[in-house]
Every structure is written in C-alpha cells, then in structure tokens.
Amino acid sequence: MADQIDDNQDFEMPLPPADFPFLVSSLMFQAQVDMGLLQLGEGEDQTQPNLPRAKHSLDLLGVLDEKTKGNLSVEEQRLLENGLTELRFRYIQVMDELKKTSSAQASASQTGNEPPLIITPDGGKGTKSA
Numbered sequence: 001m002a003d004q005i006d007d008n009q010d011f012e013m014p015l016p017p018a019d020f021p022f023l024v025s026s027l028m029f030q031a032q033v034d035m036g037l038l039q040l041g042e043g044e045d046q047t048q049p050n051l052p053r054a055k056h057s058l059d060l061l062g063v064l065d066e067k068t069k070g071n072l073s074v075e076e077q078r079l080l081e082n083g084l085t086e087l088r089f090r091y092i093q094v095m096d097e098l099k100k101t102s103s104a105q106a107s108a109s110q111t112g113n114e115p116p117l118i119i120t121p122d123g124g125k126g127t128k129s130a
Contacts, residue, residue, distance in 0.1 A: 020076050024061065024083060028061070030053075034053040035090060036048065036049035037090060051091070051095060054091060054094075057087075058084070061083070065081065
C-alpha cells in the first residue's frame with residue numbers, strides 16, 4: 001500500500017520558487033486583477049475592479065520597496081520599481097475611468113430618457129372632473 005502513488009500528485013503543477021521576484025510578481029498580479037486589468041472569468045463571472053484591495057497591494061509593494069533599499073540585486077530592484085511605477089500609473093487611470101463612468105451614469109439617470117411625469121388632480125388616471 002505504501003508504494004501506491006496518490007492520484008492527485010500526478011496532476012499537481014510544480015510550485016514556483018519562493019523567491020523575491022515571485023513575491024513581487026504575485027503582488028503585482030493581484031493588483032492587476034483588483035484593478036480589473038486582468039479578467040479571470042467570462043460574462044457575469046468577470047470580477048469588478050476593487051480599488052481598495054488594489055491600493056492595498058500597491059501599498060505592500062511600496063513597503064517592500066522602502067524596506068529593501070540597498071539589499072536587492074539590480075534586476076530585483078528594477079522589477080520592483082518599474083512594476084510599482086507602472087501599477088501606480090494604471091491605478092490612477094482606472095480610478096479616472098471609473099469616475100467618468102459613474103458620473104456619466106449619474107447624469108444619464110438624472111436627465112433620463114423617460115417622459116416627464118404630469119401630476120393631475122385625479123392622480124394620473126386620465127379622467128376629468130368637472
């Protein structure tokens with residue numbers, strides 16, 4: 001019995017190395033998903049942007065940048081700084097797009113395409129009283 005191989009083990013993907021570039025890439029990926037830049041589902045399953053969570057991932061990357069100054073290789077420092085700069089820029093773009101969308105929806109609902117309501121003495125039933 002000990003010689004049997006677990007069926008689940010045959011289908012497991014190998015884990016990536018637990019290193020600094022993978023940590024940074026993981027946080028960057030999470031930020032992109034939370035900003036709605038990467039869609040993981042289809043139709044109604046697509047995730048909506050979650051800017052507070054995206055900002056949290058960016059803040060974590062900022063902490064890493066601050067706390068690791070002078071202790072990273074050139075490649076690691078470039079990955080972190082360039083990725084953080086790009087994601088901060090994209091965060092602002094997504095925030096602006098969401099503001100435009102919500103203000104366009106708000107003004108459309110205010111102006112509306114519905115005909116104006118006319119209030120009549122009979123409560124809008126259309127009967128005339130003499």
